[in-house]
Amino acid sequence: MSKSTNITWHEASVNKNDRRSKNGHGSCVLWFTGLSGSGKSTIANAVSMELYRQGISEYVLDGDNVRHGLNKDLGFSNHDRTENIRRIGEVAKLFVDSGKIVTTAFISPFQSDRDQVRALFDEGEFIEIYVSCPLDVCEQRDPKELYAKARRGELKDFTGIDSPYEIPAHPEIVIETNQLTVEETVRHVFVYLRKKRILNGRKAI
Amino acid sequence: MSKSTNITWHEASVNKNDRRSKNGHGSCVLWFTGLSGSGKSTIANAVSMELYRQGISEYVLDGDNVRHGLNKDLGFSNHDRTENIRRIGEVAKLFVDSGKIVTTAFISPFQSDRDQVRALFDEGEFIEIYVSCPLDVCEQRDPKELYAKARRGELKDFTGIDSPYEIPAHPEIVIETNQLTVEETVRHVFVYLRKKRILNGRKAI
Structure with a gap:
């Protein structure tokens, strides 16, 4: 057998x-959805940090590493918003395939x-x-001053102001950030992950 | 301090x-480039398998998990080919950020x-x-019968037939798959990774 055909010897791959x-x-993917200012990114990062501390392979997809990279060609039209979420979903799927628990933090209103x-x-x-x-709490937090801009008409189609947020019909988890500390929300997510055997029950948070 | 403001307490994240x-x-990303049939996917998978065996966090991006997912909206026009590679590059960057050694197997002719x-x-x-x-060896292998289709005119703009392949000007590694076994090519890549201290030198392949 010549070396030139060796290339087809084996096509083994890791799955x-x-x-x-x-x-x-x-x-799995922990898909956080909610209004701007609801606390998605804070909680996603806090969950990921605790996963990391426990030696679990994790990653965070959020506006910081997606909007200016993979999705920098997309704007805020309906088509582009849908395409934004589609691509994030496909990338999250690759990360799940790669063995990670990936958290995502995008409004994803629809x-x-x-x-x-x-x-x-x-x-x-x-x-x-x-x-x-509650919208008024998010608007009061307004960490990026986006609600202020939307109220002044400088941002169009802003979720919660002049574009709808569709509350999830059957979410696996609901977190009331107005009622819980970040630590409590993280614990809530870990209880779920252990219950579903995605994490084993041995390690305590 | 009310609970509603807790959300801004800490924004720690894993980097x-x-x-x-x-x-x-x-x-890092091991970006394999070459003609169809040159052996990119076989080598990328073999490298990833050996990384996995050594306990190293790895992933493979190739046509199988990208073309029908993230990039399923893209065709083969010049614009779409460039966008295909751009998105793969951005996703590879996310995987590198996530701590993995990611291999990619795309013709990426330009x-x-x-x-x-x-x-x-x-x-x-x-x-x-x-x-x-060599093109004639790739065409002889033709594992997906793409060259045959291109010769019959059923595939347009096929790299090596009626669309150019631009040989890398300054690649970090060159692999002659016509001269080496898969095992030898894998060893070649590992020597590089150890030399660059991406892997430590203790483990032998």
Whole structure:
């Protein structure tokens, strides 16, 4: 057999179950959805930090690393918003395939967009987390002063002001950030992950 | 302090260096480029398999998990080919940020597209690997019968037939798949990764 045909000798590849097995934990996406200022990014990062502390393979997808990179060609039209969420869903799927627990923090206001992402995943891999917080509280927090701009008409189609937020119909988890500390919300997510055997129950947070 | 403001208490997040430190190895993209049939995907998967065996956090991006997912909206026009490579580069960057050694296996025939991807990364993170193989050997292998279709005119703008392949000007690694076994090419890549301290030198392959 000549060397030039060696290339077809083996086409072995590592798959999702191999990676989960090596890691000693499952992989999934924790899809945080909610209004701007509801606390999605803070909670997603806090969950990821605690996963990291426990030696679990994790990653965070949020505006900081997606909007200026992969999705920098997209604006805020309806088409572009849907495409934004579609791509994030596809990338989250790659991370789940790679063995990670990936958290995402995007407003993702439309049920149909979230449902399309859910459909990409195997049963139990897509965990929709509704970060619930009254609009007036979000607007009071307004960490990026986006509500102020929207109220002044400088931002159009802003979710909660002149564009709707569709509350998740059947989220796996609901978090009321107006009622809980960050630590309490993180614990809430970990209880779910252990209950679903994505994490084993041995380690306490 | 009311609970509603707790959300801004801390914005700690895990970064690339934290993940590298935990993993005990560096992260980078091994960007395989070459003609269809040159052996990119086989080698990328073989490298990833060996990384996995050594307990190193890895992932493979190739046509199988990208073309029908993230990039399923893209065709083969010049614009779409460039956008295809751009998105793959951005996703590879996210994986490098997540602490993984990610291998990519795409023809990526244009120097300018590869250079744009390289520019996304920090020094030393983008490792361009030219998978060199004579066109006639690739065409003889033709594992997906794409060359046959291109010769019959059923595929237009096929790299090597009626669309150019621009040989990398300054690749970090060149692999002659017509001269080496898969095992030898894998060893070649590992020597490079150890030399650059992306992997430590203790483990032998």
